[in-house]
Amino acid sequence: DAEVVLLGRSNVGKSTLMRELTGHTFNTGQRPGVTRSPNHYDWTSEDFVLTDLPGFGFMKGVPEDVREDIKTDVVRYVESNAEKILVGILVVDGKSVIDIIDRHSGEDEIPHDVEMFHFLQDVGVSPVVAVNKMDKVDDEDDRLNDLAERLGMYPPWKQWQDTIAPISAKRGNIAALNEAVREHLHEANRDDL
Numbered sequence: 633d634a635e636v637v638l639l640g641r642s643n644v645g646k647s648t649l650m651r652e653l654t655g656h657t658f659n660t661g662q663r664p665g666v667t668r669s670p671n672h673y674d675w676t677s678e679d680f681v682l683t684d685l686p687g688f689g690f691m692k693g694v695p696e697d698v699r700e701d702i703k704t705d706v707v708r709y710v711e712s713n714a715e716k717i718l719v720g721i722l723v724v725d726g727k728s729v730i731d732i733i734d735r736h737s738g739e740d741e742i743p744h745d746v747e748m749f750h751f752l753q754d755v756g757v758s759p760v761v762a763v764n765k766m767d768k769v770d771d772e773d774d775r776l777n778d779l780a781e782r783l784g785m786y787p788p789w790k791q792w793q794d795t796i797a798p799i800s801a802k803r804g805n806i807a808a809l810n811e812a813v814r815e816h817l818h819e820a821n822r823d824d825l
C-alpha cells in the first residue's frame with residue numbers, strides 16, 4: 633500500500649492533525665520525548681496508510697542525545713521506506729517557524745525543518761509542508777512567502793500550493809493539505825500508467 637508519513641518538531645500539532653485526518657484520538661500534549669515507534673493508520677477516504685513519526689527537535693526536559701536518537705530513527709525510517717512513501721507531510725508551527733529557522737541558520741547549523749525538507753526531496757519523497765496554527769497568524773501571505781523562500785522556493789507561495797499547505801488542525805481547517813496530498817497521489821498514479 634502507498635504510504636504517507638507525518639513528521640515534525642514536537643508541539644507543532646501533529647497529534648491534533650492526526651486526529652483530524654484519521655478520526656482516531658491521539659494523546660495530544662503527551663509527555664515529549666517518549667520515543668514512540670511509527671504508528672500506521674488509514675487516511676479517511678483515501679487509499680493509503682498514514683504513518684505518524686515521533687516529534688523531533690527541542691523538547692523540554694529531554695536530553696540532547698535522546699533527541700538526536702529520535703531524529704535518527706525518523707530519518708532511518710523514511711530512508712528505508714522511501715520506495716513506497718509517496719508524500720512526507722512536514723508539519724510546522726506557522727506562528728513560530730520563521731523565528732526558529734532564522735535563529736538556527738548559521739555557518740555550521742541547519743534548522744531541523746529546513747534539513748528535513750531537503751532530506752525528503754533527496755530520498756525522492758515529495759514534501760508537503762503543513763503550516764499549522766494559521767489561526768494565530770495575522771499576516772498569512774507574508775508568513776508563507778517567508779517560509780517558501782527559506783525552503784528554497786521563490787515567492788509568491790501561491791505558486792507552490794502543492795508543497796505549502798496552510799492549515800489549522802485545531803479548527804479542522806485542513807482542506808489545503810488534503811488538496812496538496814491528493815495532487816501528489818494523482819501524479820504518482822499517472823506515472824504508473
Ligand code: GDP
Nearest residue numbers: 642643644645646647648660661765800801802
Ligand atoms: P504534537 O506535539 O506535535 O503532537 O502537538 P499537539 O497536537 O499535542 O499540539 C500541541 C499544542 O498545539 C496543543 O496545545 C494543541 O491544542 C495546539 N494546537 C494544535 N493545532 C493547533 C492549531 O491549529 N491552532 C492552534 N492555535 N493551536 C493548535
